[in-house]
Amino acid sequence: MREQQVSILLKDEYNGELGTLSIIAIDYFHDDETSEFISVNDEIKLKNVDLVEVADNLTPIQYCNEYSSYFANLMFLEETDYQILFESKEDISSNYHILYSLTKINSSFFKIFHFPLGDEKVFKLAGTLNFRSYVGKSFFDIKKDNVKSKSIPLEVRSKKLDYFNQYPQMIADLASYSSSLLFDMNSPLYQEFELDKKEKTTYYEDFMFLEYLFRQDNLPVSFEFIIRNLYSRLKNYNESVPFSLASNVGASELIDVISKPDNFYKMNNNSLISNFKGYLPFEIEERTYKESVDVPENRFVKYFLELVEELIEKLLQSSKEGYIKDKLLLFKDLILTYLSSNIFRDISQLDFIPYNSQVLQKKEGYRDIFHYYLMIEFSFKLNWRELNNQFKGFEKKLSELYEYWCYFKLLEVLSNLSDDEINFENIFRINRNNWTIDLKKGQSSINHFKIMYNGNVVYIDLFYNLLFSEKSRYKSYSLAFKPDYTLLIKCDEECYYVHFDAKYRSELEIIDFYDKIKNKSDFEIENHVEKYNNEEERRSTFKYGDIYKMHTYKDSILETEGAFILYPGNDSKIFKEKDLIIPSVGALSLAPGNDVDLDNLELFIRKIIAKVIG
Structure with missing residues (x-):
């Protein structure tokens, strides 16, 4: 100390x-x-x-x-x-x-x-x-x-998130989710947006975006997929060929021949030319088809890479020797390698951004590049007010950003378990007059998912900030409660509630650390301090007070079978009777960029569904 x-x-x-x-x-x-x-x-x-x-x-x-x-x-x-x-x-x-x-x-x-x-x-x-x-x-x-x-x-x-990796991942995820509303075919905002071109006052977000973009599973993977699955279209064009070699002569070709009298020469003793009074054309314009990669979608990919190169060059102009400059030079080498690919020799410059392209919106690789493009500015004409309120000034309130992020991860898990895609119009409340959106909360936030599990049909409704009270439709027999997220699981005649709270707080086991060194000699304390400073010893765990609150949800909200916190820590623990997955309370680790945590959350919900089915 x-x-x-x-x-x-x-x-x-x-x-x-x-x-x-x-x-x-x-x-x-x-x-x-x-x-x-x-x-x-x-x-x-x-x-x-x-x-x-x-x-x-x-x-x-x-x-x-x-x-x-x-x-x-x-x-x-x-x-x-x-x-x-x-x-x-x-x-x-x-x-x-x-x-x-x-x-x-x-x-x-x-x-x-x-x-x-x-x-x-x-x-x-x-x-x-x-x-x-x-x-x-x-x-x-x-x-x-x-x-x-x-x-x-x-x-x-941040204490709980890796500030230079997990934090950019969370912000990028939120940017991606908010922009998804633009590509919802049912949305009145479909394709009706433009980027805000205002100049940034600092390069802070730009550098964090590049750190996120060049992670191995982001731009490198997306670009590699595009190279291996390059989108192309058949393009038709006219080619002049000798008349004797023409193989595809139709009405339009014959009209073209007749319209060019200088293209004829005189032939004798040939029955083929009787209708042309002894004349044949030297050449004929024949329509042929060829696969071309010079399409708007590929031009957009090239444009995006050039845009990233410009951003890197801009940052390099003001960078000093050290970590930042080394990373920027590495990013520059990668982007120049991408741009030197042979495919771009046949791809021309972008004339317009094809916002309407289903390839950019849905095709793997291209879809990712399009979202990265939108994230560069993170500022749409479409404005997510709640999120932007957390970005006013310089400070960002991670507790609320983490709460939004966990909500979308739950939606993602339930969508993976069912055949139902996320309907972003069910998630956002749209103000059509001033182009702002807010998250729907309470009863209006309901999202339906139909899940087939071992031949059984299970219906799950997900709510955000649903109120439970003595007088409301959703009952608490004591005080009013409003969990962050509620799952209503229905199978046959049975229905159960399972609640989750996002808790962007945890604690290093400091209290336990001091308990361990009580009544020890100076030599023992020094050895324990050295051991505690090892990475394994500095584990971020949940707070017991949050588990007590989950007991309150479970005991007070009628028909509740489980209540759990989601937090960006190291430990997951379920407090349960014997081997039952529910009824129970507990804590689940869920950190941005950690796919294992997301897989474990999906597995946990699968186990709950299996228990409900019985």
Whole structure:
């Protein structure tokens, strides 16, 4: 365990000193303390803060030298307490607004200590900063009267998700689901959209998109599939051939022959030419057919790859030596390899984007490229208001984004189990006047799935935020409850409820860690700390309080057989009687980008269906 500290000398735009901001945190996973501050520049000093190339999701404060163009150098963690102290010897009678940018967006981040801090000749203000479940960029700064200090960028990472892999995956999934409404044939918004071409103020999302795009199972796999299954069409064209070699002469060819008298020559003693008064054409325009890959869909693929190359070049112009630049150069090599493929020699430039193409919307490989294209901007004329509200400012509230993401994963699992495709018009409420959409909730959010299982028919209705109360159609015999997701499973005359709650929260087994080192010698404690710092020991597990809530659902909501949390952790556990899958409560791990978790969720629902059928 060590105390980390960042000391920031805040200055105004004329480099006048306004005061010193100190941020202090306890790092439970490292104990390599230093006794002095080190300066990384004229404004920032660090104590017990590691200089790293890639930030982890455990250490409260880290400093990344390589991220200045894309991420902030100063890296912090969500749901972590930081002690804040601001000191200024200048004009202590002034009005100070500490952490101006942060508290302007969300005042609940910073709790001020209201007690005297000593020296009356120095302005001091202290408090506790906690970003809760928000991640992303913001700034440390102050405002003294009407003078604002220069802003020091900061980055808040996730504890529970891999911020540089799983977080982009979740955002990309949400972008894909929202855009799916555009391709729903029943939707009044079908194909009626355009991308917002506004310029970005930072390259932050661009780089994270590239990290997502170039994962092996994304663009590389999609491109390889397209190359092996290249879409083509038969194109007809006219070819001049000697009359004697013509094999496909029809009415249109004969009309063409007659319309060109200069193309004839005189022949004698040939019965074939009696109708032409002794003349035959030198050549004839014969219609032939040839398979061509120069079609709008392939032109679009070429256009997309060129678009990605331009994006990479733009980012390289402002990148510095290190991790970011190395990754961009790797991405550039890959995209140039794709563009150098022989297939693009026969493919011309794109004239228009074929939004109506069923190939782009449905054919494997092409469909993926089209969605990647839409994700580059992640900004449609079609606006998902609830999602966009979580992206206002710099911070993103992962708890709510994770809740939306889990909902779509449940829909995906149920669609896989049945023959019913997801109807996105049943999921989104559409405001046709201002082109906005919201998720349907409550009784209106019902999605029906018919599932065949071992010769039996099972019907499952999925609800989002369905209310159960004493007076509503859906009954709770005590208080009112509103689980995040509810499955109503019906087979013959039987029906059961199964509930899920998305819990974007977990805890490292820190309490257990301290229990284990009680009454141990210093030597034993040192060995245990070293063991605990191993990756296997730092497992993210569910919170017991969330399991208690699942018991409340199970016991209070009539006809409920199971209640489970979904969370981005390492452990799944079902609390049940004997070997019964239901009735039960428990926790299921579900993390973005983890296909095993999704497979396990599908298997778990299969087992519930099997138990209902009996």
